[in-house]
Amino acid sequence: MLFNLSIASLFSRKPMVFLTCFSIAISMLVLASVAHIETQVRQNFERSVSGVDLIVGSRTSQLNLLLFSIFRLGNPSNNMAWQSFAELASNKQVSWAVPIVLGDSHQGYAVVGTTLDYFEHVKFAQQDKLSLQEGKLFMHNKQLVLGATVARDLGYQLQDEIVLSHGAGKVSFSQHKNHPFTIVGILNATGTPMDRAIYMPIEAVDSLHSSGSSKQDSHAHGHEYDGVQEHHNHAEHPQAISAALVGVNSKIALLSLQRIVSQNKTEPLTAILPNVALHELWQMMSVVELSLKVIAVLVLFASLIGMTTMLLASMRERQRELSVLRALGARPWVLIWLVEVEALLITLLGCILGYVFLSLGLTCLQPVLLHHYAFNIARFPEPLTFLGFTGLALGLAGMLALIPALLSYKKSLSGGLRFP
Template sequence: MSALWTVAWHSAWHRRFGLSVVVVSVALSTFLLLAVERVRHDVRENFSQAVSGTDLIVGARTGAVQLMLYTVFRIGNATNTIEWSSVKDLERDPAVAWVVPLSLGDSHRGFPVVGTTPLYFERFQYGARRALRFAQGKPFVGVFDAVLGAEVAARLGYGLGERLVLSHGKGEIAGTDHADKPFKVVGILARTGTPVDRSVHISLAGMQAIHLDWIAGMPLPGLAVPVDRVQEHDLTPKAVTAALVGLKSRVQVFSLQRRIAEYEAEPLPGVALDELWSTIAVGERALLIMSALVAMVSFAGLVAVIVTGLEQRRRELAVLRSIGAGPREILVLLITECILVTVLGALLGALACTAVVRLLGPWAEAEFGIGVRPAWPGATEWALLSAVVVAGIIASLVPGWRAYRMSLADGLSPKG
């Protein structure tokens, strides 16, 4: 058997330029399969860890995934807002235990700003219903107090008492900073491994205060409201981006969703987290199917290369037959070559997946707050690697059977 492996290796090496294309193709398909599985696993884990203990997310009329991505992960663009009166009506619903409003849209040096209430630090949970903790300081009390996520404080080198200036929107337009109303850091949250780490938290009153003299995203010329005059104005928010809702009983989720959908003042979709997971699962399956199709194309190319190469290898195979190799050994030889190509491609694909995840993982976490980390392959990834090798063996049966059927006379006296 070892002799066959040696012959197969030397034969494959002799045809290395043609087979290298197949190896790259198998490596690419393996890379896609493993990368999709790694991203799928880590994104789902990030999603499940990002928020827990919340039964509904209520926001303006938009897609469920878009609402979730922007509200929880701060990914995408701002949705429409919901009226503050609608939030108060939601709080009065008998099924509702608590409501945490969120106002988004501004930023500080690339980090999103979240306007909310002190209840956020009591009710927001992540992971296995873990509550937020303060590494330093306390929740905001004053209008211009700010609480930083751990990543914001670490990346910008901020500590308690630091003064910071917020930017309107993403701060991409010059002159849209709220420089006349700086905030003071009064608290820094402990690291959570969620988008909370990348957020600057202020009060809803503070969010309203910095926009008193703004309209349509721009400051009103000559109408600036100084900091010491802010308290003279009504700082009750007019609208918010969304609201996290906790219920007295989870069995009331669907009945509350129905009441929210029938709310007369404005359309308010209520998105249950379970619904979002099922929506994402559709995308996961689509990605896996696409990767499997790429793998099938790769193995079709492997079969084509080996079968085409048989026409040039008839004399080689005939010589092997003449020195005592039977049809069964020829079959094993072709299968062995395919296994070598498949295993090499699978290994290269696995190494490429690990390298890309290691290189791009920190960027994805810094940019989107979603950690994709290299890890020892799990059961599903080992199953995918095994499936790639098994598919290679199955693909090798076609050229192997063709070589098995070749006669010695045909090999010694090729046509043409």
């Protein structure tokens, strides 16, 4: 009966109640989306490095190495000699080693020069292997494999011929026109930066650069040179690579391997454990995350104070209501009960509304984010986390609602029946 009374009372003040709900919904949206994006970013980063135990590159910071080798963010500062890679790959602890060469692009998409081992060993998410959507893997140095996003965005199909350009920009003055490639395979989507890359055989790297990027006047000469003297060399491997992705036989060997690499005599190298580097990244981000969270909680607090103000403003009407109830034999604390129930109902409704808003927003944003940033965001917020936030909001609302409730309670105790 009293619960129905609260509902009826709320209904009688629809506009105010709805606006209050709305403001709580928006603040819940802010709070939950901050948390959601945070966990989703983490998950996305973490699903991008699966199966790789060690990343080796020229000496640089571990974050830089991680970001350019896995996430295609930033650039390699220096190359690593093929010789060093060969030594690394021959180490007994190393189960597999995949070289990658970066630096070319096509229409703004990074080109990764690598070997077939890449598709065999580099995994994503829960140790999932890369797989082909159609076609086959490259067999020789005029063939390419596309990531899912590249193929879809640029509308390429198998057997299309494309030309790569030097550098990472969409507009490049240096195109490798003399070395067109044929698309032979398209990968399945992974929801990682791997979707946004073009894969070419590592043997193609040198022939590409010795022919394509050489100056016009030395072009003929370069070609001759290319054709005669270094041909066998191209077929094998380039002189230098950007980084190497490594898998080990036993995790115990990781640290010693890392030390061996960093003490390499011939050139300065860095070896990183991807998860450790990621952890460093999260630590850098944690200040930003924390301040976003604080702001979100403050926004929630502000809208709950708004609700308290609304409740306080309605206390005059409440005084009448209470007098009627008291005359019928209600205990004075019925008022506290009514105000609390009202505050909690409004907050609960606001939270539910916030959940709906967030889910709708995420559902709309999800394809866009996946398309443009290869960022695979979950469509629905984590229910348990959201429940936690709802609990927080309800707790705060319950406490704040005590202000108007207790004020009126005190008044009614000393005042008798009043009909202001």
